[in-house]
Amino acid sequence: MTARAATGFAGRTPRADQAASLEQLDRLADMLDTRWRIPGTGWRFGVDAVAGLVPGVGDVATGLISAYMVKRAYDLGAPKHILVRMVGNVALDTVVGSVPVLGSVFDFAFKANRRNMKLLRRHFGAAR
Template sequence: MVTPNTHYTRTPQSEKLKWVDHITYLMDNQFRLPGTNFRFGLDPLLGLVPFVGDLASFGVSAALVMTMARHGASGKLIVLMMINIALDVVLGSIPLIGNIFDFAFKANERNVRLLRRHYEEGRYQGSGKNIIAGVLIGLVLILVLLVWVLWQLAEWLWNVAASYF
């Protein structure tokens, strides 16, 4: 579990990424279900707000991945992180099933674990500025996919509602 007090091996680079731990904790583990060890954050709560919540969660996840890319995450690592985000965004936008999925699948926490393992294995590459354009294109494609899924969902809901009236 990622907590705001968890640190990477102390390097100047890891100090710059402390806020990533804090945001990830807020989005995925901030709250605990009373009487259990089950934790959740703002991500599934935002997902309860149709359309806007999914877009807000995507925005936070995208900002985290961009930050990690700027701080030396490899291209392969970024692709794995974007797959986590795409799963979270697409499956999380499905009504009811997506809300349950959002409580269980913690994309930001998974991405920080990937980044931590990347640093611990010594694969840190310095600045990741050479892959920023690819990351931006990938994030835009995921955003387009999210908007399309939400549009299709809204259209379907509209048709279902119209058939009852």
């Protein structure tokens, strides 16, 4: 049985290796999207929003990290429909995030990596 064939489904407890990988991906998503909080508010932002302030390079760099997360989801056995949604979230975040000024506001509000982790956790039946 291949690693792709031995995947979990919603409602099942993920295997130990899947759970560990999901935790690693969660930490990476938190760093990118919700690492810091603006005091006195519930607003959170991460490296993605900060890197987006560097024209061109910042959004491409964080987009590559997000693409790595999609690759890890593939390795974990996420189905095609989940991977397509994840790629769409990353593409939207990278493209719109590259627009000067508007992109910075978008990066602050749109949390592609947190959305992707929600998709993965729902699929693998893993609570956070």
